[in-house]
Amino acid sequence: MGWVSTGDGYEVALVEGRVAARATTGRSAGRQLKSLPRALKGHPEVDRLRRFAEWLERHDAACVAQVDAWMVSSLPVPTGLLARVWPDTAWQSALRDLVVVGDDPDDVGFLRGATDAGELQLVNLDGETVRIAPRTVTLPHPVLLPDLDDLRDFAAELGMVQRVEQIHRGTWRKPEDLRARSTEVRDFAGGSFRSRFALAARASSLGYRVSGGYATTRVRDGVRTVEAAVWIGEPYWDGGVETGALNWQDQDGRALPLVEVGPVAWSEGMRMAAALYAGRVIEEGKNA
Template identity: 45%
Template sequence: MSTTSPHVTEPIWTEGPDGYSLAIEGTALACRNAKGKRLKTVPKKVRESEQARRLADVLLWLERHERDCAARVESWLLGSLPVPASVLSRVWPDPAWRTLLTDLFVAPEGGGEGGFLRGVDDRGRIGVLDLDAETSWLEADRVVPLHPVLVEDLDDVREFALELGITQRLPQLTRQIHRLPASFDADATRIDGYAGGRFEQLRHAAGLAQRHGFPVRGGYATCRVVEGGRTVQARYWIGSDAPDWETETGPLVWVDDDERVLKLTGVGPVAWSEGVRMAELVHAGRKNTEEKK
């Protein structure tokens, strides 16, 4: 299957001081001496050279770029947003984008059998590895990176990926999911199962939420999802006192764009899964009170 760009495996070397050469390899500087021998570490005089400083600046930019790309792809996943083949074709030559997109499980917009994304050809066709382990071209102008809770027969797809040694830079199939319960109290608007988690300091709870990628606003850890064209935000109470005060977690709720709390019957499967996932990750960091009993 031909794609728009081959994978680049060899670093591009640039001249450094005293016959040394420098290159960016992965997320670090690589160095070789005048004889072409690769060195395990970059000598101090080379590391402090102008050439090394310029490459270090490039590395910082690349790290920011990779984070931005990952955030954008995750937003597609959380919003089940259709991505045009023309967009995939433009970004595919960029290694940061290509690494994130390769083997992402996608399906044609409007439904149909999905597959693991493998590339886009010069004609804009989207290539996938399908669930019969065959490479094929999707008859679609746009594809949707599926949230795992929406993947049919998810366990089978996960097993298939494991058998073929498929790995994903952005965890998709391995993302923790939570299914909607079969029924709710018709008027229920909150989940209290993750309330009562105690943290010695509010900053510990807030820091934990932020490390997992959840912004903290107004005392809540938050997670934004676009589902069915509607924006929904999950909110998990972690407290709003002084950062060094002890805090205790509260309810998990979902609100719409107008800040109205939704009934649980009105929460979609992706918003539900992501909200509960957020609450579980934060709640897991609470103080262990069992040892004090």
């Protein structure tokens, strides 16, 4: 964005998300000032740029949230849509370097660009740049990526950084020796918190929904939506609490046997339970 004249010896512009000013006259003409002059604090152009900066920030966050939702659900995304939004720097920042899979399972690579013709440019594990143009692609949840370790190593070699946590997202694989009738996991139960409010606040800060006595997250796992839930204590209880068991429910509210929980729902539920448990009070001293 270029500099806009305020008509009183100054120009203003957005620089790295903040309103900046520079003088148009005198010895400092053309030089960016360290702070906004007092005369510009209430100027309409400054106010307009601030509102625009706030919109850009909300737009950026919305792009990241949408791409994260595509990745967690592993839903097919139209290739043409990705190519259309790529010129937008906010979308591009959220999408760049995510692992993309085309129609052929071997069409796997890190997304590095998109063309006007609707092609996606990927860097594969051989270090080659390839172009694919299937009708849809997926941005798979990492638990579904068979070459996850290789992808992590390759990304580290190239210094890739993903804004949407994908290949470095914490994953949990479902054990194969689960009991047929078991409906809960207690690996992260028993984490002590000084108050139910503190535990609920931690859940909310991590992006999880607090409903009744539970912290929950909804995950599309294959063809159905599953809700993972961790008990965090009765609402309005003002004493200490402990994290409870983790369980999963289908859309009808039926508790799912663990053997019926899909790989993505299992991983995301365990990720939530582990993140809540990590904030527990840890006793120090001889009796810890």
